[in-house]
Amino acid sequence: MSSWNPATRLVARDTRRHGQERPCAPPLHLSATFVQEDPLEPAAFDYTRTDNPTRAWLEEDLAALEGAARTLAFTSGMAALATLLRTLRPGQRVVAGADLYGGSFRLLAQAARVQGLVVQHVDPAAIVAGTVELPADTRLVWVESPTNPLQEVVDLRALARVVHRGGARLAVDGTLCSPWLLRPLELGADVSVQSATKHLGGHADLMAGTLSVRDEEFGHELFALRNAEGNGLAPFDAWLLSRGLSTLGVRLERAQVGARAVAHFLAGHPAVTRVRYVGLADHPGHALHASQADGPGCVLSFETGDGERSRALVRALELFSCTVSFGSVRSTVSLPCSMSHASIPAAARARHAPPADLVRLSIGLEDPRDLVQDLDQALARSVLSVGGAS
Numbered sequence: 037m038s039s040w041n042p043a044t045r046l047v048a049r050d051t052r053r054h055g056q057e058r059p060c061a062p063p064l065h066l067s068a069t070f071v072q073e074d075p076l077e078p079a080a081f082d083y084t085r086t087d088n089p090t091r092a093w094l095e096e097d098l099a100a101l102e103g104a105a106r107t108l109a110f111t112s113g114m115a116a117l118a119t120l121l122r123t124l125r126p127g128q129r130v131v132a133g134a135d136l137y138g139g140s141f142r143l144l145a146q147a148a149r150v151q152g153l154v155v156q157h158v159d160p161a162a163i164v165a166g167t168v169e170l171p172a173d174t175r176l177v178w179v180e181s182p183t184n185p186l187q188e189v190v191d192l193r194a195l196a197r198v199v200h201r202g203g204a205r206l207a208v209d210g211t212l213c214s215p216w217l218l219r220p221l222e223l224g225a226d227v228s229v230q231s232a233t234k235h236l237g238g239h240a241d242l243m244a245g246t247l248s249v250r251d252e253e254f255g256h257e258l259f260a261l262r263n264a265e266g267n268g269l270a271p272f273d274a275w276l277l278s279r280g281l282s283t284l285g286v287r288l289e290r291a292q293v294g295a296r297a298v299a300h301f302l303a304g305h306p307a308v309t310r311v312r313y314v315g316l317a318d319h320p321g322h323a324l325h326a327s328q329a330d331g332p333g334c335v336l337s338f339e340t341g342d343g344e345r346s347r348a349l350v351r352a353l354e355l356f357s358c359t360v361s362f363g364s365v366r367s368t369v370s371l372p373c374s375m376s377h378a379s380i381p382a383a384a385r386a387r388h389a390p391p392a393d394l395v396r397l398s399i400g401l402e403d404p405r406d407l408v409q410d411l412d413q414a415l416a417r418s419v420l421s422v423g424g425a426s
């Protein structure tokens with residue numbers, strides 16, 4: 037069974053787990069507690085905060101996908117990241133990427149304030165190049181690749197070597213690609229972080245996050261923290277997420293076809309000044325990304341050269357819904373600077389905020405021809421209402 041390919045494993049679930057009966061689909065165990073046959077004999081499951089069969093089932097499937105010794109599911113991506121930071125003590129240093137999800141900036145600023153962590157934001161490519169040295173007290177390096185929304189790519193294998201030489205752990209937030217396309221642990225990272233709210237769930241109907249680790253002992257430390265604080269994923273959400281996993285591969289493969297079509301259309305449009313998509317051959321990180329991932333994913337961004345025109349464009353789109361987040365069956369659009377990344381603290385905004393005219397698209401499962409047509413009409417209307425490219 038374990039020798040089957042991921043697409044097969046995520047559909048043909050091994051049902052000889054967690055019970056006598058053999059359901060064809062993952063079962064939903066809503067029970068908060070589990071009966072113990074004898075007060076002195078611990079049962080496999082006792083209390084859902086600690087462990088729950090539906091969540092455990094999901095975690096085993098995710099661990100197989102990530103190539104992890106253990107995967108733990110949390111109530112959100114931020115809950116997963118907060119627990120990861122809990123493994124650090126006051127005064128220890130986190131070196132985080134300079135382009136991160138906006139909420140991650142906020143969480144790190146909070147961890148510095150209330151937990152006493154020393155937090156530093158650095159371009160991870162500078163660490164790989166050796167132009168920035170990791171300080172000796174660094175315990176955790178935390179990056180995204182490609183970054184969201186700027187699509188900057190870092191050499192994760194090389195970064196892992198540098199981080200390990202300094203005795204720190206490397207955590208990679210791989211949400212933009214999902215483990216279907218990018219498996220950080222295979223590249224040498226110690227922790228793979230996913231906001232499962234995005235591609236893994238895939239339907240914009242649940243919130244979840246995961247931490248996957250290579251080291252059993254570290255996995256147990258995270259498990260103990262989660263049990264102590266009670267931020268494990270609820271069974272119903274675990275069940276929904278499990279359902280989403282069956283179609284992860286087909287969703288992403290199909291959405292990538294749409295993303296490529298949209299990226300090529302935008303790259304050839306006179307009102308678009310720049311397209312950021314690792315799937316385009318002229319993207320500076322194209323070859324590097326291709327060497328460490330199985331595809332470019334379905335999130336891309338572009339610039340119009342004018343913040344006002346980008347806002348008019350987003351308003352003129354009819355098929356793309358304007359939402360924060362990405363990775364759903366439905367295509368969405370956002371202006372990261374004023375939406376998902378508005379939470380970057382004021383002090384860091386000047387250096388870390390995305391450009392005001394940056395438009396991010398998440399391509400879903402609609403017919404790519406309709407997506408291109410919608411962008412075409414919205415670009416035309418934005419130019420009419422605000423004026424042409426200068």
Ligand SMILES: *Cc1c(COP(=O)(O)O)cnc(C)c1O
Nearest residue numbers: 112113114137209211231233244
């Ligand atoms: C959304 C997101 C998160 C946060 O996850 P939530 O599930 O929203 O808490 C973290 N990292 C990245 C890259 C994200 O896109």
